[in-house]
Amino acid sequence: MEVWNQIYDPMGNIWLSALVAAIPIIFFIVALTVFKMKGYVAGILSIIVAAIVALLFYKMPFVKVVGTGFYGVLAGLWPVASIVLAAIFLYKLTVKTGKFDIIKNSIATITEDQRLQVLLVAFSFGAFLEGAAGFGAPVAITAVILIGLGFKPVYAAGLCLVANIAGGSYGAMGIPVTTPATLTGLSGLDVASRTSYVIPIISLMIAFLLVYLIDGFKGMKQTWPAILVSGGSFAITQYIVLNTLGAELVDIISALVSLVALALFLRVWKPKEIYRLDHKETAKQTKHAVKKETYSLGQVAFAWLPFILLTIMVILFSLKPVKALFAAGGPLNNLVFSFPIKGVHNQILRQPPVVPEETPYAAVFNLDLFSSTTTAIVIAALLTILIYRIKGSIIKEAAVETFKELYIPIITICSVLAFAYICNYSGMSSTLGLAFASTGSIFPLFAPILGWIGVFLTGSVVNSGSLFAPLQAVTANQIGILPEAMVAANVMGGAMAKMISPQSVAVAAAAVGLAGKENELFKFTIKISVILLVVVGIINWALY
Template identity: 45%
Template sequence: MTFTQDFTAVANSLGWTALVATVPILYFFWALAIKKMKGYMAGLTTLILAILVAVIAFKVPVITALASASQGAVYGIIPIGWIIITSVFLYNLTVKTGHFEVIRSSVLSITPDRRIQALLIAFSFGAFLEGAAGFGAPVAISAALLVGLGFKPLQAAGLCLIANTAPVAFGAIGVPITVMEGITGIPAIEISKMVGRQLPILAVFIPLVLVVIMVGFKKALEVLPAILVSGFSFAITQFLSSNYLGAELPDILSSLVSLIALTIFLRFWQPKTIYRFKDDVQVSEIKQTHYTGGQVLTAWSPFIVLTFFISAWGIPTFKKALVGTYDGGNAILNFVNSIGSALTFYPEVPFLHNVVIDGATGKEIAAVYKLELLGAAGTAILFAAIISKFILKISWGNWVKTFFATLNEIKFPLLTICCVVGYAYVANTAGMMATLGLVLAKTGALFPFFSPILGWIGVVVTGSDTSSNVLFAKLQQVTSESVGMDPVLALAANTGGGVTGKMISPQTLAVAAAAVGLAGKESELLKFAFKYSLILLLAICIITFLQSTVLTWMIP
């Protein structure tokens, strides 16, 4: 039995069908922001509601809807949940062994000013992790680091969510952009160039936004030189690398240049007034503690090793070997390929594989459980944790004990993630997302302004800029051509709009909450980030509209 997506399933009307399609996501935000439900309860009830809407309004067979939810739940565990487990575990190892105090001291030795610490960790280091690993790793690790440095959990998570706006489009070695080439036929380098002529405009201001959120505009001006160094070094490098090197390296290069430039700058300049938190009673004691270079290196080693592994996992050729698809002549990669092949599984989803007919193309949609056990980014982090076991000199008993303590610590956020990803898959199966896209596509001459909103919706629901681009790339291309908009600009707009939705995606909120010990308080994070998401989305909408009308010279 097959199911064909119907984009006018409700009252034979696209408008009414789109309105019904928004019900689950509107309910989720209501449940978190107004009802203040715990994250896992909001996620679970949203999933149930989505299944009911799919079955009743969109006429999806019950067994198909349930199968789709199971596919999403599995994806919520591998790779997303696995990243969170291993990221928090690695951080917990440094705390357990006392080495995080050394890390804390080394950051304070660069600057004791809390505003600049946020720039170094949330903006620069977080962007590096986004470029190397993507998914939840940047927010999970950088937020945990800030909490360890003394930032309040809500503040740390919120700052990292907003800082993550700048690098998301080029995350995971450029996958969100490169994936669109196969869907649209437009070269990834052309899309990369266009994205590199939009996002750097935002990236310049993100450091200022972070500090203003922390301390207000007046105190932000006290560290304006550091803000300018951080923002401009990142933005300029992002523009140059995206336009001349491609989509794979902008995040890696931009974050490293920003981190190094700010660190060097701080050797010659420090703010006249050092900003500290009111309860920073131990700062003077920490500064007086002298650690040798070897001690500092040992303490940072888990994250240095982490950087090595997640960078290696992102190399395209090595990635192929990790999932068993390498076919070259390198002996080492062939060995890895044999292991990767044994640990990679793509079982078909019962009652879903080739059951759903795409309402736009008329083609069957394949559905498999994607289990890349070795190729998952979380496995790279696990290897870093294994190596760190020997560096930090912790016994296997305590290492295992810490791992299970971590699992217990984040069990409810993991449930939240499985539920919200399950909802995203049900929404896609039913055709809810495509219906919303078709409504926005009817805006005609104003489509360039509304184009980024498609990307924003896609990321809010799916939690992934890559997934949003897969979902809407073809629609953006076809619609833009019909209204006279350059399709390269439309694809960049989808990605740019998507990055502004990342901070309020249910998946991302759950990841951030889990990393800083705020499980069940996702509503507070949503309240913190929601207005900034809309403000940044509006900025992308305006930039895109201007580039399609009066700034057409910016289109490659």
């Protein structure tokens, strides 16, 4: 098979080439927001647009365009769609066994105020799951919990997408920081430390923003002590951990501190009004009374068992010694099934300055059936079935419902990944990166945008780092800035795009039953994402 060299300036002017490279992205955004297309329709059409740009302007061979698109579909199925399927199936088991009613009651026992429930569930518990699992699982799980607590689907999914920003820079045991640091030969602790100048500030802002999105300035005024306890404890812990231990455990530790701090605080403080989204139950605290079942600590713990098991299994599968078993050269590596994509794997060459030297672009689909986050969730589900002694008819019913609700969202997920992979392997993404890298001394202002674009295209801060971290480091050295700072900027900017990434939006929509209405979620989050990106860019520019 013929080797193909990527080109990054097909128009002979890097900014004109960047405009061409942005066509598929612009089309996708317009399709969702202006034409209000369903997610899978916008995704499929974006594949066609990206393929046309790759063929006509970047001269990418047709076979390679098809191959990279197919690779994206596979990546959409595993692990992204499989994580959502497993997580929603586990959730449905808790609902059908009646345990989710106890879970809801346990949260309501801490507070019946939905503004504060969002801080407990979406902000703190979501960050905990992000640190343990990442890759869509936190948004999917916390969104369905919020729906169970009475939130409308669009609100539940949108709030969880926004809340995910707090922990999004460090998901899945810190690999969004450690992976680009390794790729660029930098210290993971140094890169983590550089993110601590900005992300804790953003985390505190997110805590206030979540309450504002529910109940405006009035809600912030009524609950500011609780917001400060939740967001402040989270942000302070983030800063300390990032500068001492690094990124690996920062989400888990910060989330636990925040969760416990808010739960304890709410034992001695309550807002003057208990707020409910439907406004029908809003009343003065002294007059508010809701009938609640009383459950023992054992009953509550037993109801939470599926999510406790999920957390334990995901953390276990994320530990370095366990990962080493399945890594190249590990004793269980033969249980990871690798499928090189024919005509693509090492048949596309990335060129300087995107990489230090001409480098083959790997394209291997790894089916890690025994070591993935999906596997961890499935094991948690199997243990739940055994411990709860769930009947086969209930298991079948939950499985059928899960597939029926998610098959359209899975098409959406696969289509947006195919579109993203074509953009990445054709060189379009790198064209956008080089355009911003050409800005010289004001590059620190634009460096987070590279991470933002990378996450929009790939849905992952890790993948964005793999795509742009080498370019960030090379540019930083050229203009006399510490490379750790710009790699950190890539991580931070990328986190701001998690709420608008087509992959993330599709996952959130799938979790709450909004298949085909991804445009509603996108409109909910796009302004917030852009504003936060501008804030990160300005702070980064001021620092460097």
